[in-house]
Amino acid sequence: MKQSKLNINLDGLEEIKREATGYRARVGILGGHAARTENGINNAELGVIQMFGSMTKNIPPRDFLLFPLEHKKRELIRSLGTGSMKNAFQRGDYERMFELLGVKAEEIIQQAFETGGFGRWPANKPSTIASKGSSAPLIDTGQLRRAITSDVVTKSGIPATVVQKSYAEA
Numbered sequence: 001m002k003q004s005k006l007n008i009n010l011d012g013l014e015e016i017k018r019e020a021t022g023y024r025a026r027v028g029i030l031g032g033h034a035a036r037t038e039n040g041i042n043n044a045e046l047g048v049i050q051m052f053g054s055m056t057k058n059i060p061p062r063d064f065l066l067f068p069l070e071h072k073k074r075e076l077i078r079s080l081g082t083g084s085m086k087n088a089f090q091r092g093d094y095e096r097m098f099e100l101l102g103v104k105a106e107e108i109i110q111q112a113f114e115t116g117g118f119g120r121w122p123a124n125k126p127s128t129i130a131s132k133g134s135s136a137p138l139i140d141t142g143q144l145r146r147a148i149t150s151d152v153v154t155k156s157g158i159p160a161t162v163v164q165k166s167y168a169e170a
Contacts, residue, residue, distance in 0.1 A: 022155050023094055025102035027109065028065055033147040043147035050138055060122040062138055065148075067120070068112035069105055079104040095152050095160045102150025113138060113145045 034044040041049075053061035069076060079085060079101065088096040112118060121137045129135045139145060152160040 023098045024153050025098040025150055026153060027102055027105040027150045029147045030149050030151055033149050036143050043144050046144055062121040064112055064138060068109050071118055072108045076104055098152045106148055106150050109148050
C-alpha cells in the first residue's frame, strides 16, 4: 500500500488568531437605541422584563436575544463561509468579519420576532391581544424590535469603528 505525505503550512496562524480575537461583536439594545417614547421605561428596561418575565405584571419570559442565536447557531456559523466574510478574511479585515457576524445575528433575532420565537414564545393572553389588537408576542409599536443593533468593539471593550447598523439598514 502506497503512503501519502501531507504537509500543512500553518505559518502565520498564531498571528491571525491574535488579530481576529482582538474584536468582539455585540448585539442587543446598545447605547442610544435604549430610548423609548412611551410607557415611562426605555427599551433596555423593557427588554429585561421581556427576557426574564415579570411575576408582578404576570408577563412570561420571552428570550429574544440569547435563544434565537442559540437556536440558529448553525446558520450563524455557516455565515462565516459566505463570500463577503471570506473576502474580509482574505484581506485580514477582522473588524469587518465581526461586523458581518453582528448583522447576521441581528437578522436571526428579527426572525425570532417575526415567528414568535420560532414558535416557542408563550402566546399572548386574550386580554393582551384585545388591548393591543394583535396576537404577535413582543410586537406592539415595534420600538423594542427596532432597538436591536450591533457594533464591533475591541477585546477591551473600546469601540472599534462604531458600526451600529440596524437590521433595517443592513
